[in-house]
Amino acid sequence: MITQPSQRRGAALVAVFWIMAILGLAIVTLMRVVSYQVDVVASQTSGIEARQQAEKGLAVASNSLVNKWDPLLKQNFGDGTGYNVEITSEGQFFDINYILGKGDKALLRQIFDYWGIESDMQSEIADALLDWWDKGDGEELNGAEFEWYETLGIYNQPYNRPFYSLDEMRLVKGMALVEAAQPRWRDWFTVYTNKGLDVGEASAEFMAIAAEGEVVDAESVVDMRLGPDGIKNTEDDPGVSKQAAITQLGLDEDNDGKKEDRFSDEGSTDRIESVGFSGGIRRKLVLILNNRSGNPTILDRREELVK
Numbered sequence: 648m649i650t651q652p653s654q655r656r657g658a659a660l661v662a663v664f665w666i667m668a669i670l671g672l673a674i675v676t677l678m679r680v681v682s683y684q685v686d687v688v689a690s691q692t693s694g695i696e697a698r699q700q701a702e703k704g705l706a707v708a709s710n711s712l713v714n715k716w717d718p719l720l721k722q723n724f725g726d727g728t729g730y731n732v733e734i735t736s737e738g739q740f741f742d743i744n745y746i747l748g749k750g751d752k753a754l755l756r757q758i759f760d761y762w763g764i765e766s767d768m769q770s771e772i773a774d775a776l777l778d779w780w781d782k783g784d785g786e787e788l789n790g791a792e793f794e795w796y797e798t799l800g801i802y803n804q805p806y807n808r809p810f811y812s813l814d815e816m817r818l819v820k821g822m823a824l825v826e827a828a829q830p831r832w833r834d835w836f837t838v839y840t841n842k843g844l845d846v847g848e849a850s851a852e853f854m855a856i857a858a859e860g861e862v863v864d865a866e867s868v869v870d871m872r873l874g875p876d877g878i879k880n881t882e883d884d885p886g887v888s889k890q891a892a893i894t895q896l897g898l899d900e901d902n903d904g905k906k907e908d909r910f911s912d913e914g915s916t917d918r919i920e921s922v923g924f925s926g927g928i929r930r931k932l933v934l935i936l937n938n939r940s941g942n943p944t945i946l947d948r949r950e951e952l953v954k
Contacts, residue, residue: 692925694925697924698927698930698932700728701932702932704730704731704922705919708919709934713945716882727925728925734880735917737918738843738911739848740837742836742839743837743838744810752773753905755773759772761856762828763828775820776790778791778792780809780810790954791819804818805819813837845914846887846911847886851865868891892912904923916936920922929953930953
């Protein structure tokens, strides 16, 4: 038979075990919290370092003496930090203000058709974009002026001026449909060149759409500008003239010149993308620079997610 003192000692022993278990759990939890905080601080520190490296890359690439193939654009400092920079032309994208300034709704419809938007909506969105851009109050056939926006409780729109940013395009009638059809539509447009596609940088896909032709013809233009080694941004890249590209794209018989106007070889707006890294952390900075070789002007500067 267990005596009362023995019962008390047994209960005390069980209580001690419970207290030890709770303390052990608390210690493990505390260690995990501390470990998490250490990781957070390390990540933040690495993020700051990676951004600083990206800043270094921008500074180097902004120098007019640095060429696209310069080894200075790719640096690894041996301590897990460094940067990789690419200098391209902002003309690789469709300039929405240039397209609307030319009244080239046909090109917009080509792009929308490529994204799978129905033909009636292609015209409606193109007309709405032109109504937003032009200075007059006259409405395109399927467009939208002040009255349409006011019915939605939106006042003082459209702005009747060129777009200052791509985000402004989202305010235009029909752009919600565009975003649904092509969520990455911003990767197709720019507002900084006021020129046609740069044949020295634009993708074969974009050039084929602008030429209303075949991708294989546009790919031959890309091959021409890569040089003998077939590698982009190397010293043997000969580039390509607008006329050579037009011939390759089969636009020599473009009598009215409308398709030819969609292309340019006068790229003076550079796009500098600098990715800095520290350990496994990367940060990307983008700088849009006009006239880098002369009197440079910063048109835009932003941080983007690393894809």
